[in-house]
Amino acid sequence: MPHTEALLFPLAMIALVAEAMTAALAAGRRKMDWLGVAMLGCITALGGGSMRDMLLGHYPLWWVKSPYLLLLTGGAALLTIGLARVVHRFHALFLVLDAIGLVVFTIMGCNIALAMDQPLLIVVVAGMITGCVGGVIRDVLCNDVPLLFRAELYASVSIVTGLLYIGGIKYGFSPDLVTLVAAVTGLVFRLLAIRLKLEMPKFIYDSDAK
Amino acid sequence: MPHTEALLFPLAMIALVAEAMTAALAAGRRKMDWLGVAMLGCITALGGGSMRDMLLGHYPLWWVKSPYLLLLTGGAALLTIGLARVVHRFHALFLVLDAIGLVVFTIMGCNIALAMDQPLLIVVVAGMITGCVGGVIRDVLCNDVPLLFRAELYASVSIVTGLLYIGGIKYGFSPDLVTLVAAVTGLVFRLLAIRLKLEMPKFIYDSDAK
């Protein structure tokens, strides 16, 4: 589906930059040095796709085949150091860019699994891993319990986007149309979740029993 | 060895459910949301085997080939939310189920490595990774120092089980008999370790030196 790729590619580049920049801010909160900032930017932006590929045995990984992605994401993270005072004023913009990244990476992850003829449930999971796991690795490296498991709807957005995308493809609609509908729906869902502070119910369990 | 698989399969399903349920309780202690609970359940129950397969280059992974395992473990984790008040009354039962999981996963991991003609030490390690690493990932995602490295005999049980199993297979005994002996010995060893609070000696080191 080269046509759809042409649609997704520029959005993916923007999203990689956005994820690297927010990872840089997380690195700054942990007082990391410049190289650490660049590394955390690369790992966060490219980690979800890397995890998907290692789990599916899909080699070579994206950044291994296209190493300029390391320069793009590492460079964006470094740039953030200079822009830190300005960046937080654009907080809302970053939330939008991160949401674009979530849906775009989800669809790209689904495409990889579809091309491997994986079962449908695995296609959805591959999309979710691509969209969500980078942030989990970032949080683990920053010594936090991953936000993904606790905060506003994020993985749910990825699942909805993936289900819409696969449903549309399987139903035989044009990939471009399906991509557009799934991406816009996912994006609106995510932004509503942020705006309205939509959260899943929490499971709170206190017990001495281990 | 299809015969032995028929013996292990139902035990493995029970053990997957038990590991997902205890992971759900850990998620509840961290106040994760429902989807986080389901994800932690899947990751904990299936993470050990996934790590083994990625380290050995053994594709496809179990849950990728049999996606219903995600529904089984995720579903068991979700169910735990409703049952939380009851579950901790069955603490002892869960310890037994978790111990069954430990020995069953160990033997299944050994089998995979045996089928790949790995050296014997790698077979034991593959069994130990399968049995133990899911809990390590759970603890890392919950921001704890993994229990595996600190608590009652757990990895040791896996090693003993694996050694017995491989020794028996190499010696030419019937796989079913070997599986039974290794599993029961491992199980008894683990339950004794819990009951008698058997622990390895600890290494306690205090020093400013890094």
Added chain:
Amino acid sequence: MPHTEALLFPLAMIALVAEAMTAALAAGRRKMDWLGVAMLGCITALGGGSMRDMLLGHYPLWWVKSPYLLLLTGGAALLTIGLARVVHRFHALFLVLDAIGLVVFTIMGCNIALAMDQPLLIVVVAGMITGCVGGVIRDVLCNDVPLLFRAELYASVSIVTGLLYIGGIKYGFSPDLVTLVAAVTGLVFRLLAIRLKLEMPKFIYDSDAK
């Protein structure tokens, strides 16, 4: 390049032992039990190469093909328990051995990626992952923010070593000479960084914005 391998191999063995021993001390600070100490030693010493191989799809992993490496590193970690009172007197020696490990593993990682005909940037990154990621995994398992991202020049030393090595190889110099020059330069650079407390500038970012 079997000749260079012969040069690097004994250094690599020494470095594996040194990394396992420092990991054992970290395990002791977390009060891990003996088996935990052995496991953390193996994971730290062999984790960087394992991560590189999983990312590049380069199978079998080193320790899977040569399981005695598990005995070497696990054994070195266990030995450290008995030697703990003495070990910290040799703090300076360990820093030197760890620095040797950093440059030797970097060069070995570059060699693997060169043999796979990876792009040059990936060769440098493969070297850095081999040299640095073991320590990151150790810190994550010990529930620390990885030192790599915060402390004295470490990843930078790996990058400089890798760049020198690849530049020399590509320029057509004898592999032995290039190995020697890259390794000595990297080693001196690392030891100077420790002695002079050379650090990268830190990125410190405080904001309530998430």
